[in-house]
Amino acid sequence: MAAHSHEEHTHAQRVSFYAKTLWVLMVLLVVTVWAGFLKLPDWLGIAVALTIAVTKATIVIMNFMHVRFSSKLAWLFAGAGFFWLIIMFAFAFADYASRHWEPVQGW
Amino acid sequence: MATITAQTGTERINYLNVRTTVASWLLTLDHKRIGILYLLGITLFFFLGSLAAAAIRLELATPKGDLMTSDTYNKMFTIHGVLMIFFFLIPSIPASFGNFVLPMMIGARDVAFPRLNLLSWYFYMIGGVLATIALLKGGIDTGWTFYTPYSSAFAKGEVSLAIVGVFLVGFSSIFTGINFLVTIHKMRAPGMTWFRLPLFVWAMYATSLIQVLGTPVVAITLLLVAVERTFGIGIFDPNRGGDPILFQHLFWFYSHPAVYIMILPGMGVISEVIATFSRRRVFGYHFVAFSSLAIAIIGFLVWGHHMFSTGQSIYAGIVFSFLTFLVAIPSAIKTFNWMATIWKGRVHWEAPMIYALGFLGLFVIGGLTGLHLASLATNVHLTDTYFVVAHFHYVMVGGAIMAYMAALHYWWPKMTGRMYPQSWAKLAALMVFVGFNLTFFPQFILGYMGMPRRYHSYPEEWWALNLLSSAGASILGLGYLLPAIYLVWSLKYGRIAEKNPWGARGLEWEVVDTLPHPHNFERTPIVTRPAYDYAHPEEPTAIFPAPRPAYVGGGGKDG
Amino acid sequence: MVSVREAELHLIEHGREVPHLGEQYETIEQQNDAYTIGMWAFIVQEVLFFGGLFASYAVYRFKYLYEFVAAHHTLSVVFGALNTFVLLVSSYTMARAVRAAMLQQHKTQFKYLLWTIFFASIFMVNKYFEYSSKYHHQLIPNQSYSAEEVIHHNHLKVDNGMVDLGKRKVSLEEFTGRTKLFFSFYFIMTGLHGLHVLVGIIILAILAVRAYSDHIRRVPHADYMPVEMVGLYWHFVDIVWIFLFPLLYLMGGQ
Numbered sequence A: 001m002a003a004h005s006h007e008e009h010t011h012a013q014r015v016s017f018y019a020k021t022l023w024v025l026m027v028l029l030v031v032t033v034w035a036g037f038l039k040l041p042d043w044l045g046i047a048v049a050l051t052i053a054v055t056k057a058t059i060v061i062m063n064f065m066h067v068r069f070s071s072k073l074a075w076l077f078a079g080a081g082f083f084w085l086i087i088m089f090a091f092a093f094a095d096y097a098s099r100h101w102e103p104v105q106g107w
Numbered sequence B: 001m002a003t004i005t006a007q008t009g010t011e012r013i014n015y016l017n018v019r020t021t022v023a024s025w026l027l028t029l030d031h032k033r034i035g036i037l038y039l040l041g042i043t044l045f046f047f048l049g050s051l052a053a054a055a056i057r058l059e060l061a062t063p064k065g066d067l068m069t070s071d072t073y074n075k076m077f078t079i080h081g082v083l084m085i086f087f088f089l090i091p092s093i094p095a096s097f098g099n100f101v102l103p104m105m106i107g108a109r110d111v112a113f114p115r116l117n118l119l120s121w122y123f124y125m126i127g128g129v130l131a132t133i134a135l136l137k138g139g140i141d142t143g144w145t146f147y148t149p150y151s152s153a154f155a156k157g158e159v160s161l162a163i164v165g166v167f168l169v170g171f172s173s174i175f176t177g178i179n180f181l182v183t184i185h186k187m188r189a190p191g192m193t194w195f196r197l198p199l200f201v202w203a204m205y206a207t208s209l210i211q212v213l214g215t216p217v218v219a220i221t222l223l224l225v226a227v228e229r230t231f232g233i234g235i236f237d238p239n240r241g242g243d244p245i246l247f248q249h250l251f252w253f254y255s256h257p258a259v260y261i262m263i264l265p266g267m268g269v270i271s272e273v274i275a276t277f278s279r280r281r282v283f284g285y286h287f288v289a290f291s292s293l294a295i296a297i298i299g300f301l302v303w304g305h306h307m308f309s310t311g312q313s314i315y316a317g318i319v320f321s322f323l324t325f326l327v328a329i330p331s332a333i334k335t336f337n338w339m340a341t342i343w344k345g346r347v348h349w350e351a352p353m354i355y356a357l358g359f360l361g362l363f364v365i366g367g368l369t370g371l372h373l374a375s376l377a378t379n380v381h382l383t384d385t386y387f388v389v390a391h392f393h394y395v396m397v398g399g400a401i402m403a404y405m406a407a408l409h410y411w412w413p414k415m416t417g418r419m420y421p422q423s424w425a426k427l428a429a430l431m432v433f434v435g436f437n438l439t440f441f442p443q444f445i446l447g448y449m450g451m452p453r454r455y456h457s458y459p460e461e462w463w464a465l466n467l468l469s470s471a472g473a474s475i476l477g478l479g480y481l482l483p484a485i486y487l488v489w490s491l492k493y494g495r496i497a498e499k500n501p502w503g504a505r506g507l508e509w510e511v512v513d514t515l516p517h518p519h520n521f522e523r524t525p526i527v528t529r530p531a532y533d534y535a536h537p538e539e540p541t542a543i544f545p546a547p548r549p550a551y552v553g554g555g556g557k558d559g
Numbered sequence C: 001m002v003s004v005r006e007a008e009l010h011l012i013e014h015g016r017e018v019p020h021l022g023e024q025y026e027t028i029e030q031q032n033d034a035y036t037i038g039m040w041a042f043i044v045q046e047v048l049f050f051g052g053l054f055a056s057y058a059v060y061r062f063k064y065l066y067e068f069v070a071a072h073h074t075l076s077v078v079f080g081a082l083n084t085f086v087l088l089v090s091s092y093t094m095a096r097a098v099r100a101a102m103l104q105q106h107k108t109q110f111k112y113l114l115w116t117i118f119f120a121s122i123f124m125v126n127k128y129f130e131y132s133s134k135y136h137h138q139l140i141p142n143q144s145y146s147a148e149e150v151i152h153h154n155h156l157k158v159d160n161g162m163v164d165l166g167k168r169k170v171s172l173e174e175f176t177g178r179t180k181l182f183f184s185f186y187f188i189m190t191g192l193h194g195l196h197v198l199v200g201i202i203i204l205a206i207l208a209v210r211a212y213s214d215h216i217r218r219v220p221h222a223d224y225m226p227v228e229m230v231g232l233y234w235h236f237v238d239i240v241w242i243f244l245f246p247l248l249y250l251m252g253g254q
């Protein structure tokens, strides 16, 4: 591509966009630390901490990594990694979570 | 057609004569040369792995363990497994033929990342050398699976070094996968839509997905074993709180899909060969294309079928068993469509086609016996018997290596510019087929009778079948040796090949010269027809409109 | 894929005039797209590489919940939060460097690359202090590992060689093995992540040198893709930490 039109093809955003993103991430950081000090039951603690972590990661992926402005293909690749991660977790835990259902002692 | 008529010999510039120094090979960025480099490496490791196989069959020719001790025998089948799986089967078709023909098939001048491509070859070779050193220096007796605690608490020999070798070859595989994914997405010539792609390209796409998504998991798992060994921690050691079954989960998360890394490219080759020698578009093109993707995806959901008798929850086992049955469907779709293609086509009985037909026969047996192993109840009886050994050799040797031989004979003229003697090639194909069945069919029966794998001695009553198996292996060995002889012979004395010796459709035959130009295409083709358009022989697959403007950037070695 | 018309028009209009266009590509858009998709494929690979570790950690946390929670309490939330803060800021400075590269502002790019290196180094220094405090408390999972600090920190009672975890008792030997498992994962996960940070620092330094030389030579149209790709890598490293922080430091269930 001719060099004169490079600005039109980049994903460069205004500076305030990046600054706002950082602020949101900072707020989420404070929230997750605060939630960590609450005496929540284990499952709820995990749920809260992971929800916030997923939110933070999504914001980084969308805004800093520019997936929000990228082609469908980039969306597909970004999604595939996490989908396969879920497969790995789901099927491994299908084993560990159901082992004690076994009708056999000491299995 | 708007190309220069095929001239052979040495007067035209091609990828072989453009530069001939050793450095020009070791530093090459040309996908074709990297494919050849891979072919050489793969042949080396196939040869080493075969020697170990010969030792195994020699030992099993008699019931007593008289040739080697049980320890040596353990090391021998580990050498055989590690070299054949990681250093032959995994890179065999993708890294050699995939590298060589895939860019030509889609009308590209090269893969997307040529430097990464070369780097992956170096990873492969360094990994291979390290693993070979480990296997020879003391050897390892874990089996190719590196199961804990064989590889940790009870390990003998150079397990860590072998792990480093496999780790490196894993990343070589990942790099190839990334390269091909991007190449198929972004480097297709104008007009080369997804449904005009040859089915080999679809198969390579599915393979690359598995390479990128699966291989890192086995890499980290083996890294954990190495860390466990080095620092004395107990990640997979039950004495220290670890769980050896977790190792198997992570290992098979990759290693079951890895089976499809080995067989999917083979299926792609078979689609090409059957279409060419039946002079017909592959029947049910869309089904065959999507079944490759289906195999790649469903293949990730079935790994627990390797763990039915390990203490994995039976409820998980039921799910894994059911999903394993599902994966048979796309494989069957392919097989039926190939048969329909042959049925409706005009078959030309050339050597690659004979290999492809051999593939069909053996793969069907291998696939169907997989269903016996996928059912929970029969699996308990057959686990760790010779039935399993026979099953995966039917898929891996009867399937993947048959397809590899078909690919070698199919693209040999394009790679070397020479023809090999057809009758010798057909004889070799026949010997491989007969020898293979003699070797491995008795093992189904032995396994059914309960003969366990991985022992160097066995009771007298299994002697006859084992002897038959060893005798068959010698025929099989000769069947593999024969091509080595006549192919090398053909390099010097073979008839000079014309551009399209098989009368095939596809850019790599119709447009690319025999002995391809360093950049494959002197001008970027514009594709106008789907793959395998044998119904319209008068229509070229690609056209060349305006002449390409002169290079401004780039290397300027434009021939 | 480049459409027929696009490719033809492009060749007729421009030829191959961009100096950093690879021989195998037709247009610079094609090359940039290929880099982007390739980098994402690499990140997918990295996700599953770390994923194997996360899955193993999750399995053992599930199996040995009480022991893992007790061990986790010995980690310093302050240090973890500080490092999260530092990495998030470095992600921001990286995004600014990428922006500057896209706009061909070489000097700004140089400045923000240095800031990114600076924050990454602070992260590493923090990690150094954390690791040495673990060493000090014999929490390095090697032969000299001892669960004493974990027991002491959680005010756990030990009698007759049994550790009282409230809802259940385990032998001291088991307790030592299982908490040692936690620290094994702690060191492997943060160590592998730290290795990625180190590699990042090296690449960022190379990019900074390039940006500075582009500035000196007043290159009018430098290739911004290397910076954008390293940016993707750097943000990914940040994301790994975004998950490591709550998993290791925060999730101490009751």
Ligand SMILES: [Cu+2]
Binding pocket: B255, B256, B259, B302, B303, B305, B306
């Ligand atoms: Cu399997």
